[in-house]
Amino acid sequence: MFSSRIADLRNLDTTTTRKATLAGVAAAGVAALTFSLVPTDASAAPVNASSGPVAAAAAKVSAQATTVKASTAKQQITAIKAAGTKAADKATYPDNLDGWIREALSIMKKNGIPGSYEGLHRNIMRESSGNPWAINLWDINAKNGIPSKGLLQVIPPTFKAYHVKGTPNNIYDPVANIVAAANYAADRYGSMDNVNSAY
Numbered sequence: 001m002f003s004s005r006i007a008d009l010r011n012l013d014t015t016t017t018r019k020a021t022l023a024g025v026a027a028a029g030v031a032a033l034t035f036s037l038v039p040t041d042a043s044a045a046p047v048n049a050s051s052g053p054v055a056a057a058a059a060k061v062s063a064q065a066t067t068v069k070a071s072t073a074k075q076q077i078t079a080i081k082a083a084g085t086k087a088a089d090k091a092t093y094p095d096n097l098d099g100w101i102r103e104a105l106s107i108m109k110k111n112g113i114p115g116s117y118e119g120l121h122r123n124i125m126r127e128s129s130g131n132p133w134a135i136n137l138w139d140i141n142a143k144n145g146i147p148s149k150g151l152l153q154v155i156p157p158t159f160k161a162y163h164v165k166g167t168p169n170n171i172y173d174p175v176a177n178i179v180a181a182a183n184y185a186a187d188r189y190g191s192m193d194n195v196n197s198a199y
Contacts, residue, residue, distance in 0.1 A: 108183075
């Protein structure tokens with residue numbers, strides 16, 4: 001009786017074989033495989049799930065998933081670095097004379113405009129006493145209808161000609177006023193540091 005059961009099992013092995021069918025591919029890139037017993041003739045060779053077209057398809061999906069993950073990780077790292085650089089570029093400065101001068105110096109450095117904290121501060125105190133809304137209504141420029149304005153008492157045509165891109169296009173903006181005046185002084189005197197009187 002025992003030997004007849006073995007014979008039955010042998011007959012079963014020769015009449016059926018396991019065949020792997022690709023059920024689908026998950027969104028994450030993992031192949032989902034299902035196995036089913038499929039009747040076939042005794043001469044058919046069993047399909048090995050670790051080789052052949054099924055394994056090749058699974059390997060391809062896996063490789064694509066790895067490539068996508070690596071690409072996504074690279075994009076995320078690039079975005080993080082860019083955000084860090086952007087944050088560093090947008091350093092905050094106090095909204096006072098010291099902050100305006102330091103922010104102006106940062107912009108001047110990026111644009112190759114010479115000048116020092118001392119040179120800017122000295123000329124600002126002489127020209128406007130640190131008042132960004134200062135306006136000269138009595139000198140020759142005022143008589144000609146183009147009064148000097150802002151921290152470094154710049155006339156509108158000079159501000160327009162020496163305005164530095166990236167700063168507000170407003171002559172009363174303290175940082176824009178300092179940078180434009182320093183740009184003009186660099187062109188005419190070599191640096192705002194060389195200015196010690198009306199310029």
